[in-house]
Amino acid sequence: MSAATTAPPPRNTVRLLADGPLELRGELRLRGEPIGSEAWLCRCGRSQNKPHCDGSHRSAGRPLPGDCAPRGEAAAAAGEGPLEIEPRPNGPNRITGPFALLNAKGEVIERLTQGVFCRCGESKKAPYCDGSHRAIGFVAP
Numbered sequence: 001m002s003a004a005t006t007a008p009p010p011r012n013t014v015r016l017l018a019d020g021p022l023e024l025r026g027e028l029r030l031r032g033e034p035i036g037s038e039a040w041l042c043r044c045g046r047s048q049n050k051p052h053c054d055g056s057h058r059s060a061g062r063p064l065p066g067d068c069a070p071r072g073e074a075a076a077a078a079g080e081g082p083l084e085i086e087p088r089p090n091g092p093n094r095i096t097g098p099f100a101l102l103n104a105k106g107e108v109i110e111r112l113t114q115g116v117f118c119r120c121g122e123s124k125k126a127p128y129c130d131g132s133h134r135a136i137g138f139v140a141p
Helices: 132-137
Strands: 014-018 022-030 033-041 083-087 092-100 108-115
Touching: 014 108, 022 092, 033 083
Parallel strands: 014 092, 022 083
Antiparallel strands: 014 022, 022 033, 083 092, 092 108
16 A cells, blocks of 8 residues: 655745635745734635635635646746735735745646735636726725
8 A cells, every 4th residue: 555645835835725715825924024824815805804814705706716727847936035925005915935826736836936916806817916906996905
């Protein structure tokens, strides 16, 4: 009997949870302040605790993709360091620092040093921001 083994996830990860939030793991900072090693960021636009998820996606009635396919060979992100989370007023979450973007299965979609992720729930390029927040009048600190 052989046990299946999987490689440990990269140090900094941003994972797309199917129909749920972004799950971040690593050394995390929100607006420059340390917030620990785990965070769940709202993607549906309905959380009353933005940028954090409060479970509102369960009744939001909008699909949030988590099944994105890996994009070819994912090159290694350069360097190490914290993930900086910068919620843009009335806009997306900007995440900077070396990280692996994972799909809901835990597969590496791509490795990045920055990404701008939708938090209004209306982007046609989800999980990335496409500017839809402006058209719908999204409001968040």
